[in-house]
Amino acid sequence: MSHVNVTADLSERNVELGSIGGVARNACLAVGIIGLAVAFLLPVFGLADVTWDIFWRSWLQTWIFVLEISLGAFFFVIIQHLTRAGWSVAVRRPAEVIASNLNWLWIGFLPIVGLLVFGKASHLFPWSDMEALAAHAPEEAHLVAGKEAYLNTPFFLIRSAIYFVVWGVLATYFWRASIRQGTETGDRTTLKMQKISAPAAILFGLTISFAAFDWIMSLSPAWFSTMFGVYFFAGTATCGFSAIIITCILLQRNGRMVNLITNEHYQDMGKLLFGIGMVFWAYIGFSQYMLIWYANIPEETGWFLARQMGDWGWFSVWLLFGHFCIPFVFLISKHPKRNWRTLVFAALWMLFFGWFDVYWLVMPTIPHDLSTFATYDAAAEAYAHVGTGLLNPVNWLLLAGMLGIFTWFTIGRLRSHPLICTSDPWIDDSLHFENM
Amino acid sequence: MSTVTANKTTPTDKNDRRKLYGLIAEFETPGQVVKAAEQVRDAGFKWWDCCTPFPVHGLDKAMGIRPTILPIAVFFAGLTGTIAAFVLQSFTNASDFSVWALVWVTGYPFMISGKPFLSVPAFIPVMFELTILFAALGTFSMMFGFNGLPRLHHPLFRSKRFRRVTDDRFFVVIEARDPRFFQSRTQAFLETLEPISIEAVED
Numbered sequence: 019m020s021h022v023n024v025t026a027d028l029s030e031r032n033v034e035l036g037s038i039g040g041v042a043r044n045a046c047l048a049v050g051i052i053g054l055a056v057a058f059l060l061p062v063f064g065l066a067d068v069t070w071d072i073f074w075r076s077w078l079q080t081w082i083f084v085l086e087i088s089l090g091a092f093f094f095v096i097i098q099h100l101t102r103a104g105w106s107v108a109v110r111r112p113a114e115v116i117a118s119n120l121n122w123l124w125i126g127f128l129p130i131v132g133l134l135v136f137g138k139a140s141h142l143f144p145w146s147d148m149e150a151l152a153a154h155a156p157e158e159a160h161l162v163a164g165k166e167a168y169l170n171t172p173f174f175l176i177r178s179a180i181y182f183v184v185w186g187v188l189a190t191y192f193w194r195a196s197i198r199q200g201t202e203t204g205d206r207t208t209l210k211m212q213k214i215s216a217p218a219a220i221l222f223g224l225t226i227s228f229a230a231f232d233w234i235m236s237l238s239p240a241w242f243s244t245m246f247g248v249y250f251f252a253g254t255a256t257c258g259f260s261a262i263i264i265t266c267i268l269l270q271r272n273g274r275m276v277n278l279i280t281n282e283h284y285q286d287m288g289k290l291l292f293g294i295g296m297v298f299w300a301y302i303g304f305s306q307y308m309l310i311w312y313a314n315i316p317e318e319t320g321w322f323l324a325r326q327m328g329d330w331g332w333f334s335v336w337l338l339f340g341h342f343c344i345p346f347v348f349l350i351s352k353h354p355k356r357n358w359r360t361l362v363f364a365a366l367w368m369l370f371f372g373w374f375d376v377y378w379l380v381m382p383t384i385p386h387d388l389s390t391f392a393t394y395d396a397a398a399e400a401y402a403h404v405g406t407g408l409l410n411p412v413n414w415l416l417l418a419g420m421l422g423i424f425t426w427f428t429i430g431r432l433r434s435h436p437l438i439c440t441s442d443p444w445i446d447d448s449l450h451f452e453n454m
Numbered sequence: 455m456s457t458v459t460a461n462k463t464t465p466t467d468k469n470d471r472r473k474l475y476g477l478i479a480e481f482e483t484p485g486q487v488v489k490a491a492e493q494v495r496d497a498g499f500k501w502w503d504c505c506t507p508f509p510v511h512g513l514d515k516a517m518g519i520r521p522t523i524l525p526i527a528v529f530f531a532g533l534t535g536t537i538a539a540f541v542l543q544s545f546t547n548a549s550d551f552s553v554w555a556l557v558w559v560t561g562y563p564f565m566i567s568g569k570p571f572l573s574v575p576a577f578i579p580v581m582f583e584l585t586i587l588f589a590a591l592g593t594f595s596m597m598f599g600f601n602g603l604p605r606l607h608h609p610l611f612r613s614k615r616f617r618r619v620t621d622d623r624f625f626v627v628i629e630a631r632d633p634r635f636f637q638s639r640t641q642a643f644l645e646t647l648e649p650i651s652i653e654a655v656e657d
Contacts, residue, residue, distance in 0.1 A: 304578060311575050314567065351525065452511045 026449045027277055028440050035433045038272050043429040050422025057415035068412045071141040074133060078142065079380040080416040081126040082233060083257065083373045084424050086250075089226060090258010092117035092189050093251075094290075096222060099192070099215035104447030105286060108278050111196065111438050112265040115431045116258070118193035119424060124182040126420065131178070134171050145169040145239040155386035161240040161317070169236055177232055181225045188218050193431075200439040208443055226251050234379050241321040241384070245306040250379075252302050256295035256341070257372035263287050263365040265428075267358050275437055281356040282451050288355030288364070295368055296349070299375075300342040316389060323397065324384040328404030337378050341371040352453075373417065381407065472656035475609035476502075476629040477640055478616060479649035484510045487624035490647040491516040494626055497643060501632035505610070505625040524596055531592025532585045539584035540577055548572040609657045616655070 030036075057076075060068040091113045098106045098113075133139035140147035144155075145162050152159035162169065192211060199207040227247025235246050243249075263284070269275045310318045325334050345364055354360035391397035407413070439445070481487045484506065491504050495518040504513055545553065548571035549561035563571045598604065610616050610627065619625055626647070628640055637654065644652050 304575075308575050308578070312567070350529070454511070454514060 028438075030436075032274060032276055032278065033436045033438050033440065035269075035272075035274060035429075035437060038274070039429045039433060043426055043433075046422045046425040046429065048422070050419050050424075050426055053415045053417075053419030053422055055419075057412050057419055060412050060415070066411050068410065072407065072410070073412055074129070074139075074142055075381060076410075076412050076416050077126075078130060078233070079376055080413070080420050081123075082380065083376045083417070084126070084420045085120075085123055086254040086257040086372060086376065087261045087369075087424070088117050088119045088123060088189070088258070089185070089222075090254040090256065090260075090295075091262055092120060092185065092192075092258070093222060093255060094258055094262060095189075095192050096215050096219050099211045100219055102212060102444075104444035105283065105451040107442045107444050107448035108275070108280075108438055108451075109262065109266055109283050109287065111436070112269065112432065113258075113262045114189075114193040114196050115428055116261055116265065117189040118431060119427055120182075120189040121186040122427065123424075124186065127178065127182070131175060134175065143169075143174075143236055143239070145236060146171055146174075157389060158240045158386060165239065169239055174232060174236075177228060181229045184221050184225050188214075188221065192218075196439050197435050200436060200441055203441060205443050223251075226254065237380060238321055238324075238384050241318065243306050243310070243318075243321075245302060245309075249299075249302045249306055252294065252299035253372055253375050253379075256291070256299055256368050256375070259287060259291040259295050260365040260369040260372065263291065263361060264369065265432075267362045267365075269432075269437060270358070278438060278449060280451070281358075282453050283448075284358060284361050285352055285355045285453055288349060288361050291365065291368060292346075292349045292355070295372075296342060296345055300338075300346075303342075320384045320388050323388060323394070324382045325378060327398055327401040329406045330378075330382055330404060333378060333406050333408070337371070337374060341368075341375055345371075377406075377408065377413070474630045474637065475655045475657040476627055476632075476635070477637070477644055478610065478613060478653050478655055479626045479628075479644040479647060480615060480618075480651045480653075481624040481626070481649055482622075484513075484624060486648075487626060488513055488516045490626050490649070493647055494628065497634070499628055499632050499634055501629040501635075503627045503629075505616070505619045505627060507620055507622065507624075510624075522600070524593065524600065527596050528589050528593050531596075532589035535584035535586070535588025536581050538588070539581040543577045543580060544572055609655055613653055613655050615651065615653055 057073070060066055061070045061073040094106075094113045095110060095117050097103070098110055130139065130142070133142065134146055137147060140150045144151045144158070145165070148159060148163065148166070151162060191214065195207050195211050199211070227250070230247045230250030234250065235242065266275070266279050266283070266287070270279060307322065310322060324330065345367060348354060348360075349364050354364065385397075385401060388397055391400065442448075479490065481490060487504055487506060488510060491513060494502055495516065504510075504517060506513070545561050547562070547564050550563055552558050552560045565571070566573075566576070569576065615623075616625060626644070626649070628635060628644070630637075634640075641652060641654075
């Protein structure tokens with residue numbers, strides 16, 4: 019039926035990574051280890067003004083970014099099964115592999131657990147040491163005291179463990195089942211994955227929202243936003259979809275998946291990135307902002323005020339334009355989505371701004387004396403000197419370190435199995451998929 | 455085997471010789487109509503069309519249809535909505551000059567909960583909505599315009615055979631106004647495409 023005759027080359031040479039990527043993989047490991055080691059040395063010797071407080075905050079920020087990549091890919095996998103999508107079979111395996119990293123990413127959270135257990139996390143999570151909070155910010159302590167039944171160290175750790183178990187088990191399941199599906203005939207595994215995808219979607223929605231509340235929102239425990247979980251979800255879509263696009267393009271640049279992933283797939287992945295990772299993100303971000311801006315209640319506005327003072331003002335403007343306005347105009351037409359050069363540029367851009375977004379969420383701290391200022395202008399002037407610390411090497415070293423190890427794992431898992439599930443019932447649909 | 459049906463329709467209107475609208479060739483599968491379309495395209499016809507019961511992938515390319523400019527027009531329709539919403543709100547809420555719009559209207563600076571008169575965040579929901587509204591109405595009306603709709607009757611509806619286009623038949627229609635159209639020669643050409651029937655339709 020298709021008029022464009024694409025010869026689907028499902029030979030091993032085309033669908034297995036083979037020996038390719040070995041050098042890149044080792045380089046990633048080296049960058050990962052060196053990055054983390056050098057980053058660790060900064061606070062030890064007090065270089066570049068890096069204190070342990072800054073180090074752990076930056077650690078948390080970078081780790082959440084890497085986690086977002088996997089969570090976004092995991093979401094991609096779930097919705098493909100949930101909607102019985104045929105088009106995506108050709109690009110699902112890379113997504114499954116990126117998502118499967120969820121079964122070891124919890125290791126990056128262990129240092130934070132250690133800080134909490136040994137009572138050293140009060141600079142990160144003020145609620146973890148109520149006495150210290152009451153000493154230097156009594157008003158905030160009063161507000162946070164009402165949340166103690168939820169925000170306390172044991173319950174926090176239990177919840178975190180639940181998220182890791184849910185993500186680890188489900189992401190590993192979808193990855194392993196898809197590999198099993200590739201070795202058997204019939205649709206037994208396919209149907210089972212579809213069945214599991216529905217409860218998985220519900221669990222994903224719940225865990226990701228609460229994880230956002232726990233790990234990011236509770237950094238400023240007096241502040242709250244019911245929209246926050248959805249905002250974080252949109253951020254995961256940005257990072258995850260970008261990473262899938264970049265992975266697919268890298269595979270094809272290395273002579274794999276030739277004619278299996280086509281411009282049609284790229285256009286659809288571009289649409290997802292555009293629709294969820296960009297427009298939906300902006301929609302949710304603005305919805306969250308506007309309600310707080312309109313109501314103008316000090317309890318709520320402090321969080322945004324901290325992101326408007328000093329250098330953070332320009333940072334926020336960059337976030338708006340870099341994460342939405344500029345890529346919106348760039349990617350709105352179908353042509354940049356169907357050209358791998360422009361699409362990979364957009365995906366790299368969005369991946370960077372996904373990181374930028376997490377930085378904006380995690381790094382600013384709300385000054386405790388905000389309520390003592392008579393006007394906005396007075397507060398803004400008093401804190402006009404606040405810097406973002408964006409250029410501090412610790413951020414970039416940790417980013418290189420964690421991304422390096424993440425990529426090392428990902429390439430390793432891509433090499434261990436075929437890059438496409440060749441016996442999926444919808445493989446033909448996917449290979450001959452056309453948008454128009 | 456192609457069976458050629460001569461047009462046997464006797465004009466119902468007295469003494470009114472109808473003009474020929476074109477020739478239609480009937481096919482049984484989407485694959486055949488795509489193949490036929492490629493040949494009609496290569497033969498250089500301009501006024502012709504394919505009619506199918508459902509969208510056939512690859513047909514646009516086989517027919518050599520240029521991509522529509524509708525998306526570009528819709529983008530600017532949306533942009534018009536954004537700007538219109540911003541101008542309207544900033545004029546009505548944040549200015550005090552008068553403008554003649556059939557009658558004289560004056561902006562009324564309106565203080566709401568201590569916000570500045572020109573509060574862009576408050577304007578954004580309306581800007582968003584008008585962007586969608588203008589883009590949607592623009593898409594709808596321009597699609598109608600480009601396609602010459604609404605159109606209550608079409609010569610092809612005279613053909614009994616053509617009715618199956620809504621069910622299980624695929625047609626290539628070459629119109630008589632095409633400069634390359636000559637009834638006998640075009641009919642011979644259509645026969646080489648191996649349709650299951652060819653019919654001449656009058657206007």
